[in-house]
Amino acid sequence: xxxxxxxxxxxxxSRCVTCLARIGSDLVFQAYPDKLELHTLNSxxxxxxxxxxxxxxxxxFHLPADAYADAAPSSTPLQCSVLLxxxxxxxxxxxxxxxxxxxxxxxPQASKLEFVxxxxxxxxxxxxxxxxxxxxxxxxxxxxxxxPSRLAIRPRDLTxxxxxxxxxLQELTVIATEPAARLPGVDDGTxxxxxxxxxxxxxxxxxxxxxxxTQLWIDPAEEFLEYEHAGDPVDVTFGVKELKAFLTFCEGxxxxxxxFYQKAxxxxxxxxxxxxxxxxxxxxxxxxxxxxxLVSQLNDGSVPQQPPTSAHHAxxxxxxxxxxSPVPENVSNHTRxxxxxxxxxxxxxxxxxxxxxxxxxNGRANVLNxxxxxxxxNAPCKLPVTYNANYIEQPVQMDHLExxxx
Amino acid sequence: EAWVQGAGMSSSTTSGQGQGxxxxxxxxxxxxxxxxxxxxxxxRWNKHQGAVVELSEHGIVVTVEESGCLQAKxxxxxxxFAEYDYGAEGRPRFGLSLGLLVDCLNMFTVPGFxxxxxxxxxxxxxxxxxxxxGSPDACIHAEIRxxxxxxxxxxxxxxxxxxxxxxxxxxSAILKESIDDLEWPGSSIQIHFHPDPPSVIFKxxxxxxxxxxxxxxxxxxxxxxxxxxxxxxxxxxxKFLRATTSNVPSSVLKENRGSKVTIGRGGMLKIQHLVSVAxxxxxxxxNFAGGAQQPSRIAFIEFFVKPEEDD
Numbered sequence: 001x002x003x004x005x006x007x008x009x010x011x012x013x014s015r016c017v018t019c020l021a022r023i024g025s026d027l028v029f030q031a032y033p034d035k036l037e038l039h040t041l042n043s044x045x046x047x048x049x050x051x052x053x054x055x056x057x058x059x060x061f062h063l064p065a066d067a068y069a070d071a072a073p074s075s076t077p078l079q080c081s082v083l084l085x086x087x088x089x090x091x092x093x094x095x096x097x098x099x100x101x102x103x104x105x106x107x108p109q110a111s112k113l114e115f116v117x118x119x120x121x122x123x124x125x126x127x128x129x130x131x132x133x134x135x136x137x138x139x140x141x142x143x144x145x146x147x148p149s150r151l152a153i154r155p156r157d158l159t160x161x162x163x164x165x166x167x168x169l170q171e172l173t174v175i176a177t178e179p180a181a182r183l184p185g186v187d188d189g190t191x192x193x194x195x196x197x198x199x200x201x202x203x204x205x206x207x208x209x210x211x212x213x214t215q216l217w218i219d220p221a222e223e224f225l226e227y228e229h230a231g232d233p234v235d236v237t238f239g240v241k242e243l244k245a246f247l248t249f250c251e252g253x254x255x256x257x258x259x260f261y262q263k264a265x266x267x268x269x270x271x272x273x274x275x276x277x278x279x280x281x282x283x284x285x286x287x288x289x290x291x292x293x294l295v296s297q298l299n300d301g302s303v304p305q306q307p308p309t310s311a312h313h314a315x316x317x318x319x320x321x322x323x324x325s326p327v328p329e330n331v332s333n334h335t336r337x338x339x340x341x342x343x344x345x346x347x348x349x350x351x352x353x354x355x356x357x358x359x360x361x362n363g364r365a366n367v368l369n370x371x372x373x374x375x376x377x378n379a380p381c382k383l384p385v386t387y388n389a390n391y392i393e394q395p396v397q398m399d400h401l402e403x404x405x406x
Numbered sequence: 407e408a409w410v411q412g413a414g415m416s417s418s419t420t421s422g423q424g425q426g427x428x429x430x431x432x433x434x435x436x437x438x439x440x441x442x443x444x445x446x447x448x449x450r451w452n453k454h455q456g457a458v459v460e461l462s463e464h465g466i467v468v469t470v471e472e473s474g475c476l477q478a479k480x481x482x483x484x485x486x487f488a489e490y491d492y493g494a495e496g497r498p499r500f501g502l503s504l505g506l507l508v509d510c511l512n513m514f515t516v517p518g519f520x521x522x523x524x525x526x527x528x529x530x531x532x533x534x535x536x537x538x539x540g541s542p543d544a545c546i547h548a549e550i551r552x553x554x555x556x557x558x559x560x561x562x563x564x565x566x567x568x569x570x571x572x573x574x575x576x577x578s579a580i581l582k583e584s585i586d587d588l589e590w591p592g593s594s595i596q597i598h599f600h601p602d603p604p605s606v607i608f609k610x611x612x613x614x615x616x617x618x619x620x621x622x623x624x625x626x627x628x629x630x631x632x633x634x635x636x637x638x639x640x641x642x643x644x645k646f647l648r649a650t651t652s653n654v655p656s657s658v659l660k661e662n663r664g665s666k667v668t669i670g671r672g673g674m675l676k677i678q679h680l681v682s683v684a685x686x687x688x689x690x691x692x693n694f695a696g697g698a699q700q701p702s703r704i705a706f707i708e709f710f711v712k713p714e715e716d717d
Contacts, residue, residue: 086613086614089590089614092587092590093587112615121580121625121627121628122620122621122624122625122627122628122629123580123584123618123619123620123624123628124617124618124619124621124624125587125616125617125618125619126615126616126617126618126619127614127615127616128614128615128616129614130613130614
């Protein structure tokens with residue numbers, strides 16, 4: 001495999017690597033006749049990021065013909081795996097100082113992947129990184145058309161929304177409902193907040209009380225470029241670190257963010273939104289698949305009966321959890337329901353904390369396993385992964401609800 | 407000058423120990439302390455380093471070394487000083503802490519109080535005396551204890567490898583960046599001179615390999631000078647190589663100065679930098695390739711690195 005890139009493509013490549021490096025530690029290169037794919041999987045197997053670069057992305061793209069049994073794109077790709085921090089070391093040279101970057105892997109069994117940087121100054125830097133040509137690599141392919149719901153948002157708008165949350169927040173819950181119908185006489189500023197963002201804090205952790213809990217109600221018409229959701233409210237809870245890595249990537253490439261989702265436990269898919277034709281004109285694409293928490297914040301049975309303004313919990317230290325809900329009087333039933341749920345009172349929460357904690361221990365499996373299922377099946381809540389062979393790690397967290405694979 | 411004979415300084419004249427009868431070895435005035443600090447900081451790769459200072463009628467030389475493998479010299483010629491009165495016979499040498507000297511000089515560069523510094527050696531107790539001069543209203547006074555240098559300074563006579571020197575000159579900023587890049591493979595760096603086609607390659611091997619090639623024909627600006635009539639290749643410990651550029655002052659990088667790299671007989675590596683010690687009020691200038699418009703206002707820095715022994 002021999003590649004060469006420069007200019008804008010090089011900058012995009014650098015951003016891709018930076019994004020992937022914030023998610024996983026190993027980078028898998030897969031070279032097909034018509035494209036190069038880069039993948040990484042995080043250590044807890046809850047995030048899978050994939051970059052696809054077509055031939056046109058590169059100034060020069062050459063694969064030896066004999067690397068393939070046949071020329072079909074589906075044939076076994078030429079692949080190798082390197083440490084992301086090694087690739088980051090290569091890209092430490094600022095792209096503005098680089099005339100062009102060449103990458104080459106002489107043969108599938110080569111032990112080193114070579115990067116040659118031709119600097120503007122005239123220097124030539126040659127990096128050789130040890131790689132392992134693992135024959136068994138996991139990949140993940142989700143059809144974005146298989147998701148019932150989606151939203152699109154500008155990176156700067158998402159940054160602004162996320163800035164309301166504690167910067168150390170690890171997980172975020174997105175609750176999506178049908179956009180409220182525009183009711184006559186309703187003040188536009190208060191109605192129709194069909195989406196909620198909630199900080200998710202693990203209730204079993206000791207610092208639960210001292211963490212900042214934040215809830216944000218959003219009008220999709222104001223904040224999102226697109227919003228499609230029909231039917232019952234759903235919630236998805238996923239990692240913020242990976243979301244922010246993807247956000248930074250989209251910001252750098254000046255593209256908007258698409259989020260595809262289904263429901264709690266099913267993975268979410270993030271992708272850049274290239275214009276209106278869904279990426280067909282772009283020579284690169286990035287997808288991020290995040291596993292979501294099995295436990296839904298909506299349906300876990302800990303629905304409090306008291307409204308959030310109840311007075312008898314005034315002495316509880318966790319009063320911060322019950323932010324006053326700005327629910328106006330004449331909103332849809334759906335909106336009211338989930339606002340009450342999210343405005344959990346400390347007293348009821350305490351009663352349900354143990355219940356919730358037990359469910360956490362049982363059901364907390366943001367884990368990829370080897371069940372090759374599509375998102376719209378009834379299999380419990382794993383990131384589906386297709387395998388070529390036995391490259392399987394033990395899931396970090398056991399899930400008692402998990403059905404046996406296969 | 408007034409302060410040599412003035413009150414407070416001349417207890418020795420009345421002490422009866424006889425020192426008051428002798429003129430000091432050196433009395434000088436530095437008018438750009440900041441530049442002096444830059445030059446001395448260039449050779450400060452460790453927090454605690456002992457230096458040997460040698461005085462002569464040509465100027466001051468400060469030598470620092472480590473482990474017998476790395477040595478650096480700072481040449482401060484008389485032209486750098488506003489005044490330089492040398493009164494010794496022979497060449498007095500003394501040891502002191504380089505860090506103390508630099509930190510002490512830094513005290514005189516307090517903003518709003520940038521005045522020339524007078525330096526005198528020896529004091530009554532063989533110490534180095536420093537004093538701000540030029541302001542009638544206030545004075546900063548310092549003294550630094552010196553010691554007899556423990557060992558004879560490693561005085562290496564650099565010899566060229568062959569009939570002609572094997573050397574190249576490149577912008578200091580690029581040399582520094584290259585050595586910084588080589589931190590990634592680390593440990594041991596090979597420098598390879600190639601006469602034809604003319605190029606120099608720095609190579610490091612570790613958990614990953616990195617090769618940096620400076621090719622004479624790649625870009626007319628890259629190698630400012632190149633001379634090599636034989637193929638040469640030696641290895642050096644990365645941490646010593648790193649010390650030669652890690653503290654290059656930013657003025658050197660901004661002024662686009664060049665650094666000269668030479669390999670001598672036996673593989674001894676010599677790296678030379680130029681640091682400007684401009685007079686107060688002199689306009690700063692930018693001169694490509696390091697040619698100084700006022701050569702007398704330059705401090706010369708030399709690093710020597712011994713090669714690693716081949717197994």
